[in-house]
Amino acid sequence: MQGQLMRSYVMQSLYGWVNRNLRGRKGQQGFTLIELLVVVTILGILAGIVTLSLVGLTTHASVQSCNQEYKTVQAALDSYMANNNLGTLPANTHTDVNGAQVAFTNDMTGTTGSVALYNAAPTAGSPNYTRNGTTQYFYTWDQFGRITAIGSNAGGAAVAGCVTK
Numbered sequence: 001m002q003g004q005l006m007r008s009y010v011m012q013s014l015y016g017w018v019n020r021n022l023r024g025r026k027g028q029q030g031f032t033l034i035e036l037l038v039v040v041t042i043l044g045i046l047a048g049i050v051t052l053s054l055v056g057l058t059t060h061a062s063v064q065s066c067n068q069e070y071k072t073v074q075a076a077l078d079s080y081m082a083n084n085n086l087g088t089l090p091a092n093t094h095t096d097v098n099g100a101q102v103a104f105t106n107d108m109t110g111t112t113g114s115v116a117l118y119n120a121a122p123t124a125g126s127p128n129y130t131r132n133g134t135t136q137y138f139y140t141w142d143q144f145g146r147i148t149a150i151g152s153n154a155g156g157a158a159v160a161g162c163v164t165k
Helices: 002-022 035-053 057-081
Strands: 099-108 134-140 146-153
Touching: 057 134, 057 146
Parallel strands: none
Antiparallel strands: 099 134, 134 146
16 A cells, blocks of 8 residues: 555656646646747748749749640651651641641641641651640741741630740
8 A cells, every 4th residue: 555655646746747847837738829829820931931932833834844845846847857858848728838837736637737747557657756646735837847936725825935946
């Protein structure tokens, strides 16, 4: 019995020490209003900093996407002309008399463009020059295979930050 009383006294002493030294006054429970306000303020400031750092990323990603696709389509046009030993693009119903693509197109199959940069069933004589049959952006090019304009739709609406080089 005496050992049990001793253990009880030691536990009460330790609890009293912990309560006095780590929690402040005896019997205090939870956080004070000031402590909660400080934590909420700090979290608000951190959320504001993260939000501000993410705002420009989508615009930058869109411009980068357009520039990369422009390079891909331009390389595909160059490869098409080199592979077919062409100095100028052939004229058809979707081009002017010189072979320049006059309407904005994202169809790389040749259905609405002057050249077939994508072939659903590629062969040695008719390979693929682009990965997909359609592109995200719309293009026009001249008879020499240089991209002259980039649009975000078939009407040729400009893509902010994306320009031909």
